[in-house]
Amino acid sequence: KQEVTQIPAALSVPEGENLVLNCSFTDSAIYNLQWFRQDPGKGLTSLLLIQSSQREQTSGRLNASLDKSSGRSTLYIAASQPGDSATYLCAAPSGSARQLTFGSGTQLTVLP
Amino acid sequence: DGGITQSPKYLFRKEGQNVTLSCEQNLNHDAMYWYRQDPGQGLRLIYYSQIVNDFQKGDIAEGYSVSREKKESFPLTVTSAQKNPTAFYLCASSTDRYYGYTFGSGTRLTVV
Numbered sequence: 357k358q359e360v361t362q363i364p365a366a367l368s369v370p371e372g373e374n375l376v377l378n379c380s381f382t383d384s385a386i387y388n389l390q391w392f393r394q395d396p397g398k399g400l401t402s403l404l405l406i407q408s409s410q411r412e413q414t415s416g417r418l419n420a421s422l423d424k425s426s427g428r429s430t431l432y433i434a435a436s437q438p439g440d441s442a443t444y445l446c447a448a449p450s451g452s453a454r455q456l457t458f459g460s461g462t463q464l465t466v467l468p
Numbered sequence: 469d470g471g472i473t474q475s476p477k478y479l480f481r482k483e484g485q486n487v488t489l490s491c492e493q494n495l496n497h498d499a500m501y502w503y504r505q506d507p508g509q510g511l512r513l514i515y516y517s518q519i520v521n522d523f524q525k526g527d528i529a530e531g532y533s534v535s536r537e538k539k540e541s542f543p544l545t546v547t548s549a550q551k552n553p554t555a556f557y558l559c560a561s562s563t564d565r566y567y568g569y570t571f572g573s574g575t576r577l578t579v580v
Contacts, residue, residue: 400558400571445511455526
């Protein structure tokens, strides 16, 4: 059964800093991995989807990497802004029916 | 615009009542999912459906029921057998194993 772990659980940084969020998964037989953002009381917004054939995926100031062999993914946020403050969730597929297993998230606070 | 609509946004349930959460999508996605989110925790899978008239239990299905009579709709009923239903409920859909999930905005259920 897939297990997903995210470290750290919470992170507070000053505006402008570059930061890395970590995600690890136990079953490396995945076909993709997805990063989401969740604002308080809201649903999940997809940020990046990395296919197993890719090593990196970029969108604006966000860059996600995937290393299946080590069971790890990282989300890199460049030049952080207060608007980046949110919870970031990593999810990996589990089973043949495409169910996603989620980590507990990293709560990011960017201080002005 | 295509997306997933969850209603209501807030729902209050009295002890012993069954309540139904609505989830509708116009993305023409085959698969639909229900997740539960508790404070400080990741998402846990309740039920999922890959095609119309077929659905499977997830990790925490006890006390919940679903139906999938139409491709666009996947309602979740929280029955009186669910002893701790207060949580944030999220519905999602996907079209193919290589494409990611799309989430609705969620329903917050509170027992009064």
